[in-house]
Amino acid sequence: MYRLISATPSPYARKVRIQLAEKCIPFELITEVPWNRDTETPKYNPLEKLPVLICDDGESVYESRFINEWVEFKHPTPALMPKDPDAVLLTKRFEILADGICDACVLVFWERARAETAQSREWTARQLRKAAGGLREISRMLGDHEYCVGDRLTLADIAVGSCIGWLNVRMPENTWREDHPNLAALQDRLESRPSFQATVPYAQVISDPVV
Ligand SMILES: N[C@@H](CCC(=O)N[C@@H](CS(=O)(=O)O)C(=O)NCC(=O)O)C(=O)O
Numbered sequence: 001m002y003r004l005i006s007a008t009p010s011p012y013a014r015k016v017r018i019q020l021a022e023k024c025i026p027f028e029l030i031t032e033v034p035w036n037r038d039t040e041t042p043k044y045n046p047l048e049k050l051p052v053l054i055c056d057d058g059e060s061v062y063e064s065r066f067i068n069e070w071v072e073f074k075h076p077t078p079a080l081m082p083k084d085p086d087a088v089l090l091t092k093r094f095e096i097l098a099d100g101i102c103d104a105c106v107l108v109f110w111e112r113a114r115a116e117t118a119q120s121r122e123w124t125a126r127q128l129r130k131a132a133g134g135l136r137e138i139s140r141m142l143g144d145h146e147y148c149v150g151d152r153l154t155l156a157d158i159a160v161g162s163c164i165g166w167l168n169v170r171m172p173e174n175t176w177r178e179d180h181p182n183l184a185a186l187q188d189r190l191e192s193r194p195s196f197q198a199t200v201p202y203a204q205v206i207s208d209p210v211v
Contacts, residue, residue: 002027003054005041007034008204011102011166012064013051018158019068021195023075027053035210065095068155080155087149094138094148094156098163101134109170113211131174135164139180146189153193161190162201169201 004020004027006013020027034041034050044052044060053061061070072081082088104127111124138160142148148156164187167174177184190196
């Protein structure tokens with residue numbers, strides 16, 4: 001059985017958890033705090049980041065977009081990546097934007113973890129500008145469609161849903177729901193799916209110093 005190293009708030013890990021659930025692939029969830037000294041993550045990923053999917057033969061797969069692609073190759077049904085090349089490229093564009101928003105907001109999270117006097121307002125503003133720009137572009141691309149790509153759930157919806165669901169946890173002050181009603185409607189549809197209901201993110205306790 002697969003094992004998945006995950007963390008309770010992780011939007012990246014949630015993408016894999018949702019994908020495995022949508023495909024009814026059983027796995028053992030290993031919940032970690034990758035910054036704590038007792039983390040197992042570095043044993044399976046030299047980059048020391050989760051999620052990591054660990055196979056029965058010991059092979060470890062890391063980097064969430066790669067894990068998603070790997071799972072699509074190994075377990076193609078139900079397909080969460082379209083067949084049409086242009087639709088595949090559009091799906092990947094949504095994934096890149098969603099992950100990029102998370103990346104920028106993770107940097108803000110850690111900047112805010114520093115002493116007030118050590119925080120850079122310019123750096124934080126730059127990351128928030130990237131997140132706002134990414135959300136604006138995702139909203140523009142989604143328009144009034146039911147799904148991000150085509151007429152069914154894909155990895156694009158899973159990436160966007162995991163990203164904006166994480167914003168609720170890590171940046172509750174973010175006004176993305178008011179700014180982008182079409183994203184709010186997409187999120188409400190996605191969060192009604194059992195795969196999303198089973199993977200709602202929540203904050204973790206980081207006991208060891210990080211910054
Ligand atoms: N690009 C990576 C990002 C993964 C990532 O940043 N994971 C965090 C945990 S979380 O932010 O997803 O909760 C991590 O392991 N960080 C540890 C570290 O950066 O050393 C992916 O998509 O898998």
